[in-house]
Amino acid sequence: MPAGSPSPSTPSTGFDPAEVKSAMDGVHRAGVPGVYAEVRDTGRTWRGASGVADVGTGRPVRPDMRQRVGSITKTFTAAAVMQQVEQGRIQLDAPIGGYLPRLVPGERGRKITVRMLLNNTSGIPDYIRYAFPSLRDMSPESLDDNRFRRFRPAELIEMGLTAPPAGEPGATPGVYSNTNYLLLGQLLEQVTGTTAEEYITRNVIERAGLRHTEFPAGPRIEGPHSRMYEALWGVIDPPRDYSVYNTSWTGTGAALVSTMEDLNRFYAELLDGKIVNQSSLAQMRRTVPVIALDGSTIEYGLGLHKVDRPGCGTFWGHGGTVWGAGTMSLTRADGRRQMSVAINLQRWNTPDSSGKPQHHPIDDALETLYQQAMCGSG
Secondary structure, X not given: OOOOOOOOOOOOOOOOHHHHHHHHHHHHHHOOOEEEEEEEEOOEEEEEEEEEOOOOOOOEOOOOOEEEOHHHHHHHHHHHHHHHHHOOOOOXXXXXXXXXXXXXXXHHHHHOEHHHHHOOOOOOOOOHHHHOHHHHHOOOHHHHHOOXXXXXXXXXXXXXXXXXXXXXXXXXXXXXXXHHHHHHHHHHXXXXXXXXXXXXXXXXXXXXXXXXXXXXXXXXXXXXXXXXEEOOOOOOOOOEXXXXXXXXXXXXXXXXXXXXXXXXHHHHHHHOOOOOOHHHHHHHOOOEEEEOOOOOEEEEOOOOEEEEEOOOEEEEEEEEEEOOEEEEEEEEOOOOEEXXXXXXXXXXXXXXXXXXXXXXHHHHHHHHHHHHHHHOOO
16 A cells, blocks of 8 residues: 655545546446446435446446455554554553464564564565565466465564564565564464454444454355456456455454454444543554565555545545455544555556556545545545
8 A cells, every 4th residue: 555645635536436436436437347336425325336346247346245354454453453452461562472482483582572463564575475485486377365364463473583584673675574473363362262253343443333253264255246356467367356265364464354344343342442442542543664565665654554645634544455456444543534445356457577566546446545535525
């Protein structure tokens, strides 16, 4: 998710559903099979969809469909950790080795704090390229090999910890890493005596009143959903459906299934102080520069992205991708405008001769949609 220009300005009011729908149609025309969204503005709610959920049958995509929301899961995990901070069971600036000495032993365990895991400044690299080694050769082989594989969190964490460090603990800019959030899941399990997924379900998902959000029990999504098409930077042509997939490879970092309605409700409740208290929210909104997986630099707090949109204010939320699915959920700081958008195609940018992903019309179409949904004025 690219961060915008940090110039504050007066938020616009009102939005034109026809303009948002037109922008969604533009995303579909640019090459995304299906896109759907929910936009909320000062008490009004609009839902819309464009395109298809299945390119084979032409089944239309619907705005109430469930989606694998990827790293949006990190906000849920961070909120759960902050609840335990509030109860005194976790200290933000305590070393992780004090809680998980076997997983993070030695000097690293003494230097890396819980806060560094939450804001991605631990210096622990991401494990994904090691869990999916064929990605280094731009091959989908390991994506297919791992479709039904059951990864253990400890085995993925070890991949990240044994890889060359991404930086020094606490240094900025930080480096975005899923390994951090698997460690936070293990921390939650250690201090609560239950699995992180169970704790998050009871104390975050249910507290927010979400009816269609869950950690899936297996590789299939329950309820109405789209197929999820992965292009892997043009290597998979035509893009392949990965909607059936065991997401143990990402766990408390990116495994949640949700709906756009539930995501908007979650961020509204969270930012209104109903999931964690105001002191915790203030900590979550303390940002540092972090290098994202796509190489861009984002402003990252404790499980929250900060995005400044010229002309309409500051937004908080998160973006997320898994194989074949992409989601963005952002809420304006005053809570009056919310946007959650889902698409069923990922990694559409084919590389040039130097290996750098080329710009694609989908990029421009998505930016237009986000601008209309967050900033468009009727």
